[in-house]
Amino acid sequence: MNTGLEKQRNILDYGLMSLWRRKTKNLSVLLVFALVIFLMSSFQFLTGALTDVAQQSLRLAPEITVQKMVAGRQEQIPISYGDKLQEIFGIRRVEPRVWGYHFSTTTGGNITMLGVSSFDPRLETALLHGRLPSGSSAGEVVLGQGVVRDLDLKGRRKFSFFRPELTQKTFTVTGEFKPESELLTADLMVMSIADSRDFFHISETYATDLLVTVANPAEIETIARKIAELLPDTRVVTRPQILKTYNAVFGWRSGFGSVCLLTGLAAFIILAWDKASGMTPEEKREIGILKLLGWQTSDVLAVRFYESFAVSFLALLLGCTLGYVHIAFFDGALFRPVMFGWSVITPHLHLVPVVRFGDVLLVICFTVLPYLAVTIIPAWRAASVPPDSAMR
Numbered sequence: 001m002n003t004g005l006e007k008q009r010n011i012l013d014y015g016l017m018s019l020w021r022r023k024t025k026n027l028s029v030l031l032v033f034a035l036v037i038f039l040m041s042s043f044q045f046l047t048g049a050l051t052d053v054a055q056q057s058l059r060l061a062p063e064i065t066v067q068k069m070v071a072g073r074q075e076q077i078p079i080s081y082g083d084k085l086q087e088i089f090g091i092r093r094v095e096p097r098v099w100g101y102h103f104s105t106t107t108g109g110n111i112t113m114l115g116v117s118s119f120d121p122r123l124e125t126a127l128l129h130g131r132l133p134s135g136s137s138a139g140e141v142v143l144g145q146g147v148v149r150d151l152d153l154k155g156r157r158k159f160s161f162f163r164p165e166l167t168q169k170t171f172t173v174t175g176e177f178k179p180e181s182e183l184l185t186a187d188l189m190v191m192s193i194a195d196s197r198d199f200f201h202i203s204e205t206y207a208t209d210l211l212v213t214v215a216n217p218a219e220i221e222t223i224a225r226k227i228a229e230l231l232p233d234t235r236v237v238t239r240p241q242i243l244k245t246y247n248a249v250f251g252w253r254s255g256f257g258s259v260c261l262l263t264g265l266a267a268f269i270i271l272a273w274d275k276a277s278g279m280t281p282e283e284k285r286e287i288g289i290l291k292l293l294g295w296q297t298s299d300v301l302a303v304r305f306y307e308s309f310a311v312s313f314l315a316l317l318l319g320c321t322l323g324y325v326h327i328a329f330f331d332g333a334l335f336r337p338v339m340f341g342w343s344v345i346t347p348h349l350h351l352v353p354v355v356r357f358g359d360v361l362l363v364i365c366f367t368v369l370p371y372l373a374v375t376i377i378p379a380w381r382a383a384s385v386p387p388d389s390a391m392r
Contacts, residue, residue: 011299015306026307030315033371036268037319038326041363045323046332046339047250048354050183054246057184058239060122064212064224065237074235076206081231085212088226092215096207098196102161102189104150111147113189115196116211126185130175135192142175145348146186161199169199182349250339262366269370301380308375312368319367320360327353 019026066085068077082094095117101110119132133140143151151159153173160170177185197204214223224236326332331351332339 008302011302012306015303016310018303019307019310026311030311030318032268033311033315033367034318034322036265037315037363037367038322039264040366041320041323041359042326042332043335044359044363045327045353045355046335046351048356048359049327049332049351050250050339050349051247052354053180053183053349053351054243054250057181058243058246060120060126060181061184061239061242062211063214063217063220063239064227066210066212066227066231067208067235067237069233069235074209076202077209077234079205079207081234082210084230085210085227088223088230090215090219090223091212093213095211095213096193096209097211098193098200098202098208100196100200100208102199106150106152109150110187111150111189112187113191113196113199115191115193117193119190123190126177126181128176128178130173133174133190133192133195135194137172138192138198139169139171139195140174140191141171141195142177142190143173144177144185144188145179145182147189148176149348163199164201169195171195179348179350186348265366265370269374301376305372305376308372312371316364316368320355320363324353324355327351 066077066081068075068081079096082096085091085094097114097116099112099114102113103109104111124132127142128145130142132142153159157173158170159173160168162168171189171191177188193207196202202208212223212227214220220238220240224238228234228236326334328351331349
């Protein structure tokens with residue numbers, strides 16, 4: 001056993017020295033390989049970070065949202081629907097919500113103006129400073145960081161918007177949401193339901209949708225199914241469904257980006273195959289000398305495997321480290337447009353990379369394993385050549 005370990009150690013030493021003798025060639029392969037791994041790992045780490053932010057932010061989302069649908073489009077829902085929902089056992093509270101979009105002529109983006117009848121106490125934990133609007137004072141609002149940047153208030157607490165009929169309404173800023181919640185609040189402007197009704201001219205007998213709070217969170221799906229049966233002309237959206245949608249969107253965008261990177265990966269694999277199969281006469285003579293000295297084909301393959309493994313391991317370590325730094329210190333700047341979509345008012349999130357074993361394994365399967373395969377096969381073909389042929 002000791003003899004076998006000593007043999008493998010000597011083969012490993014020879015392989016590392018062989019890498020060093022051809023350091024220019026191997027360094028170029030290493031850098032290109034690390035770049036491919038960096039791009040792919042960045043997508044995976046960014047997806048994990050955004051999913052983690054979504055899970056934290058959605059804790060403040062309503063448990064169940066009920067929307068009225070007409071011809072496949074959302075319409076205003078009668079407040080009387082809330083009385084029907086109270087008949088379902090397990091529903092603690094039903095609240096109307098009025099919201100809509102205001103087009104910003106400054107940036108060309110939409111600001112979401114949201115009015116609720118009462119504020120969840122947990123919403124205060126999402127405030128960077130200030131307080132939530134009070135129902136006694138008209139025009140009070142809390143702004144998301146994206147809206148703050150869009151309005152460029154520069155310390156001012158009052159601003160005005162034009163209603164659809166071009167009359168003016170003045171708002172007073174009472175607080176701002178934390179940057180950590182920008183995934184949900186970047187384009188958000190929260191106010192009392194009376195102010196949102198006044199701005200959008202929506203009657204008190206109607207709302208945009210209804211928010212349902214349940215007594216037992218484990219029964220969300222059951223109660224949502226009962227609501228759909230009681231009100232068949234409505235769409236029922238639950239908090240878990242919203243989270244699944246975020247995960248699906250991030251996963252789809254990450255997958256789309258990774259598929260686009262497969263072209264670069266294929267080019268690298270072709271490069272690695274060309275480097276491995278295009279052996280120089282000196283390398284062929286080296287293999288011939290080794291076989292004349294008593295080396296077996298398996299020993300030559302072991303040398304090439306150790307060389308390829310060392311290059312791939314260093315590339316994996318360097319690429320994943322750069323991918324982590326890219327997310328942790330630069331917030332995934334290269335791929336933010338792909339992952340965040342087309343919105344003008346986009347969130348400026350400080351992301352914390354989430355490294356999962358499955359993501360690293362996926363990167364290894366798509367990069368390291370193909371590289372090992374395309375380098376070992378040409379080495380086996382070269383090692384199978386008789387020594388006298390290799391020496392010519």
